[in-house]
Amino acid sequence: MFVRNSWYVAAQSDELGAAPLGRLILGEPVVFYRAGDGRAVALEDRCCHKRAPLHRGRVRGDCIACGYHGFEFDPSGACVRVPGLEQVPANARVRSYPLVERHRYLWIWMGDPTAARPEEIPDFHTNDDPRWAQTGTRLPVAADYLLMVENLLDLSHVGFIHAGTIGSDDTGAAIRWDSSGAQVVGVRSSIDIDTPPHNRKQGFAPRCDQTKVMTFLAASHVTIDITTVERPGAAADAGTQPRAMHIMLLNSITPETATTCHYFWSSTRDFAIADESITRFFHEMTVRAFDEDRVMIEAQQRIIDLDPVAPTVSVAGDLGGVQARRLVNRLIAQG
Ligand code: FES
Ligand SMILES: [Fe+2]
Structure with a gap:
């Protein structure tokens, strides 16, 4: 369905x-x-x-x-x-x-x-706006598309699945979820963390604040809007506004069958847009990281297939995924 x-x-x-x-x-x-x-x-x-x-x-x-x-x-x-x-x-x-x-x-x-x-149609303008750089591709995944949606809405997996690639230290960061209309929005704020290497490379101060806004747009899109702001007072020129950089991840997971999907991802950014080495870096890092997700999700699907009604336990971090599934079920019921 x-x-x-x-x-x-x-x-x-x-x-x-x-x-x-x-x-x-x-x-x-x-x-x-x-x-x-x-x-x-x-x-x-x-x-x-x-x-x-x-x-x-x-x-x-x-x-x-x-x-x-x-x-x-x-x-x-x-x-x-x-x-x-x-x-x-x-x-x-x-x-x-x-x-x-x-x-x-x-x-x-x-x-x-x-x-x-x-x-x-969702506003994915950063995918072809000349003020943004972009890179992305399609990843075939042998799993129910909602498993990938859940994965993207619960970034607490980052420190585990991606420990060797993009793993970060903000697993415990506070998160707020809100659901209205055909979307579910989660805001995750990390205050005073180590500045990611690609921002450091642009001359950012070593510490920053980062906000990730995850938006599920029913029935199949998850955008992750990452804003990184230098810690106040840490800007290179004292007295100027702290600089901000944005990364917008556009994820569209289209069901192929009930247990396979086409995962289209695009990583877009509004800084160093002409720097091809950064584009390559984002591409290669994302390919590696999403393949780590794919391997886990396909294994998860094989276990689910053995007993689709085996009980599970949900915790606070699952709230976004739970709300997304609820929304999808409501839209299916509406026909
Ligand atoms: S023309 Fe298409 S199957 Fe015969
Ligand atoms: Fe992941």
Whole structure:
């Protein structure tokens, strides 16, 4: 069971070139291709003739032609040509999905097309704003997407899973959670901690305050907004305002099936944006860290599969994940 009326990230823009791309989203086969003018299109990836996957076909102008017997479908999903037939059968069509290309992603709406409102796509502008640098990729994970959502909403795991990579000393930092509408927000404040090395490299004082704001945007996005501010009075030029640097982590975890997901992450920052060595550093560090999460979450999924109703105990740090699951269940019940 999934929330259907929601915008999901289906692909990174640059994953879709001239060739069609097939991908399972919420358990449904979807084919993506670019029409003649470059516009991205999403159709059911199941030919209405003999159910061959359309992604094995080829793009012809605005249409995609099935690779099996050549039926051609336009961007609305209507079959417009059947080789050897004068007249296309009236019921020959596949489903089409609302699709929007924005902020370097292809956003798909899997529910009622009449309810799709592009203005409700989350604001991921830091992913293509020239004042921000960004790096990211897609990580396939063999686990329920909500396990990854929970992981991102409970950063108390950082000191354990990531002890050898990004582990930090603020496991006990205070956190406040708040849930309203279709989001859950957690604020974690760490006062007077060691300044992270990448901020030190920019000339930051050795101690800083850091605020992490974790926002779950139902049904599948978790943003982590990290603000690092030099300790007051520690600024290099006495008398000036303490400097602040921002990192915005954009995480979109799209269910592939009930027990697999596509994890799209992007690490964006508003400092040293032209410094490719910092971009590389963030990319490599994040790839390593998220792979540590992936290994643990896939192992967790295998244990869950053995007995999905085995009892568990929740503690204070789980509050964000608990609220996120509650919200998702409520949206599923609303249909
Ligand atoms: S299966 Fe697609 S044309 Fe026959
Ligand atoms: Fe992690």
